[in-house]
Amino acid sequence: MLFAFIICLLFTIGDINKVANTPTGLPLIEVFYEATKSKNATNFLVSMPAIVLFFTQFNVLASVSRLIWTFAKDNGLPFSRQFAYASPRLS
Numbered sequence: 904m905l906f907a908f909i910i911c912l913l914f915t916i917g918d919i920n921k922v923a924n925t926p927t928g929l930p931l932i933e934v935f936y937e938a939t940k941s942k943n944a945t946n947f948l949v950s951m952p953a954i955v956l957f958f959t960q961f962n963v964l965a966s967v968s969r970l971i972w973t974f975a976k977d978n979g980l981p982f983s984r985q986f987a988y989a990s991p992r993l994s
Contacts, residue, residue, distance in 0.1 A: 972987060
């Protein structure tokens with residue numbers, strides 16, 4: 904999917920100097936604006952991946968915390984006793 908995104912991006916990039924020296928500091932916003940010529944469409948195209956990335960961070964946090972707890976149970980980390988502690992009240 905990323906390969907398809909890069910191909911689409913390369914076909915719609917427009918003026919490379921304008922994209923590289925954009926006042927926003929984010930070249931992708933300038934590419935979206937040059938492709939759509941609409942601030943509303945640009946805001947939508949930028950906000951959709953941002954929302955997806957925001958929600959994926961919860962899954963990343965859950966995955967990493969489970970890995971740390973599992974390694975700590977096997978004494979595979981420094982300070983394993985603190986990381987592997989599970990409250991007896993929560994079982």
